Amino acid sequence: MSRVAVLGLGSPFGDDRAGWxxxxxxxxxPWAEHGSDSVVTVDxxxxxxxxxxxxxxxxxxxxxxxxxxxxxxxxTLRRMDPDEMLADADSPSSHGFGLEQTVALGRALGExxxxxxxxxxxxxxxxxxxxxxxxxxxxxxxxxxxxxxVRDLLRGGLSANAHGV
Amino acid sequence: xxxxxxxxxxVPLLARVxxxxxxxxxxxxxxxxxxxxxxxxxxxxxxxxxxxxxFHEVPDIVARICGICPVAYQMSAVQALExxxxxxxxxxILAMRRAMYCxxxxxxxxxxxxxxxxxxxxxxxxxxxxxxxxxxEVRRGLALQALGNxxxxxxxxxxxxxVGAKVGGFHRAPDREMVKRLADRLRxxxxxxxxxxxxxxxxxxxxxxxxxxxxSLRHADEYPMYRGRIxxxxxxxxxxxxxxxxxxxxxxxxxxxxxxxxHGQPYLxxxxxxxxxxxxxxxxxxxxxxxxxxxRMPVRDSFLGATARAAEIYFxxxxxxxxxxxxxxxxxxxxxxxxxxxxxxxxxEAPRGLLWHRYETDAEGRILAARIVPxxxxxxxRIEDDLRLSxxxxxxxxxxxxxxxxxxxxxxxxxxxxxxxxxxxxxxxDRG
Numbered sequence: 001m002s003r004v005a006v007l008g009l010g011s012p013f014g015d016d017r018a019g020w021x022x023x024x025x026x027x028x029x030p031w032a033e034h035g036s037d038s039v040v041t042v043d044x045x046x047x048x049x050x051x052x053x054x055x056x057x058x059x060x061x062x063x064x065x066x067x068x069x070x071x072x073x074x075x076t077l078r079r080m081d082p083d084e085m086l087a088d089a090d091s092p093s094s095h096g097f098g099l100e101q102t103v104a105l106g107r108a109l110g111e112x113x114x115x116x117x118x119x120x121x122x123x124x125x126x127x128x129x130x131x132x133x134x135x136x137x138x139x140x141x142x143x144x145x146x147x148x149x150v151r152d153l154l155r156g157g158l159s160a161n162a163h164g165v
Numbered sequence: 166x167x168x169x170x171x172x173x174x175x176v177p178l179l180a181r182v183x184x185x186x187x188x189x190x191x192x193x194x195x196x197x198x199x200x201x202x203x204x205x206x207x208x209x210x211x212x213x214x215x216x217x218x219x220f221h222e223v224p225d226i227v228a229r230i231c232g233i234c235p236v237a238y239q240m241s242a243v244q245a246l247e248x249x250x251x252x253x254x255x256x257x258i259l260a261m262r263r264a265m266y267c268x269x270x271x272x273x274x275x276x277x278x279x280x281x282x283x284x285x286x287x288x289x290x291x292x293x294x295x296x297x298x299x300x301x302e303v304r305r306g307l308a309l310q311a312l313g314n315x316x317x318x319x320x321x322x323x324x325x326x327x328v329g330a331k332v333g334g335f336h337r338a339p340d341r342e343m344v345k346r347l348a349d350r351l352r353x354x355x356x357x358x359x360x361x362x363x364x365x366x367x368x369x370x371x372x373x374x375x376x377x378x379x380x381s382l383r384h385a386d387e388y389p390m391y392r393g394r395i396x397x398x399x400x401x402x403x404x405x406x407x408x409x410x411x412x413x414x415x416x417x418x419x420x421x422x423x424x425x426x427x428h429g430q431p432y433l434x435x436x437x438x439x440x441x442x443x444x445x446x447x448x449x450x451x452x453x454x455x456x457x458x459x460x461r462m463p464v465r466d467s468f469l470g471a472t473a474r475a476a477e478i479y480f481x482x483x484x485x486x487x488x489x490x491x492x493x494x495x496x497x498x499x500x501x502x503x504x505x506x507x508x509x510x511x512x513x514e515a516p517r518g519l520l521w522h523r524y525e526t527d528a529e530g531r532i533l534a535a536r537i538v539p540x541x542x543x544x545x546x547r548i549e550d551d552l553r554l555s556x557x558x559x560x561x562x563x564x565x566x567x568x569x570x571x572x573x574x575x576x577x578x579x580x581x582x583x584x585x586x587x588x589x590x591x592x593x594x595d596r597g
Contacts, residue, residue, distance in 0.1 A: 047232070050307050050310065051310075051311055051314060053307065054311060097276075097280070101291075101293065104293045105292060105293050105296055105303070108293050108294070108296035108297050108300070108303075109296045109300050109303060109304060110300070
């Protein structure tokens, strides 16, 4: 049995909700009906800081979804490798322990899951209690694309031998 | 020799400090001149924002002043507003507020000790670098922090900007099963907290003692957290309503945070001050841990502030455990109240020190005026003094880089929360 933890990261402010909304979309998919004995859990976390490392424990696969700002058009989905995000992880304050720092700390402690995927969703605006219209429109597509990755992962994880992967 | 050498040290952005601050000083003829901890974080205007708001919105609004100590802001606020309305809460509510507050002390102190103090003491860049050689200690620290967050969540529903506290009590009482589970986890982690006190003391560089007044709450029956009188090491002993007669906030040109002085002098609030003034109120196991770590009171060596934090983690775990072990489900989680026009003052011990609130309300309980004095603005003048003295002791003939690093370490030792300290100062709107 493989355990897949889907973690939507964010805060209640505008497009910072993107990670939550996509995670909730993934949570509505009946994973159990995929004929696998894998367990997919979905959680939405509000700025967990180092608490994120706890969520990594007991998971074979971790999928993190967070809003990002890279200059791409709003709603752009980017898949990142943990190595990509470690460049600027050196100077955390007690108040601002971000995702990069947490992943770097997890790596230093040897506590990163062997399969960690990060999906960044390009945000538009971080104010107001709602997600922006641009992201709202992109939401079903984003959920579907990340769900596709999860399905691949489940198939790979379960039938690795059969497919010779 | 530093004689005749003129050094200007300018650290435009302080690393690992919350908010936007900078450090500037000049050395001339072997003496430090113009020591300035500049704070240019934009004023946050929370006090103005509260004006006109109904009282029941205050706890949720002030919780957003700080992501690390939201409980402290809520506690000083509910205490002040209940005083304004003439409401007395019951013992159950007092005990649960204390337990929730313990959670915040544990998580905030654990962050300071492991993210700021320990890396500085060990001479590494960050907790990430520290994790490579001190993985066990980092894991232990993270586990303690997580326990603190759990405790906040038990009452607040979530640990970042918790929502459980209200004027008059709590929105709901946690169920007994959850309380028991958390109590068991706290009990199991007690040896970790005890070990932390010894470990952090063992890696702390000992500096010179400095002379300055210490200020904290003090209560006859307990280590101060939610209630008590305001006392100082210079025998000040006043009620929270008398604060303004002795403490004065002043504006300095180089900072958007106000400087607060006691009788015109800088003073210290926070764990070291609390510990020095209230050691006799600590449970025996915490006193023993401090003794075996070689910490004698009163301490005025600022770097021992990290050990004081560790001791308070240990204390807060024992205290939360004491409260949770006697937990009973109450008939109601709050007391009824009727708002009225009035003035109320609240003073509690935030993780970083005394947090003082004052509210004026109208007959419907709307906020007419609010004032918040956070720990960081009270410590700011003391931090500047500490910088001057510590750098002088360290040796002004050191390289600029060494002086800069030492200066940053002195500041980080206080973990000043600059976002908390920046006030609304003066706003004039010309609407033509």
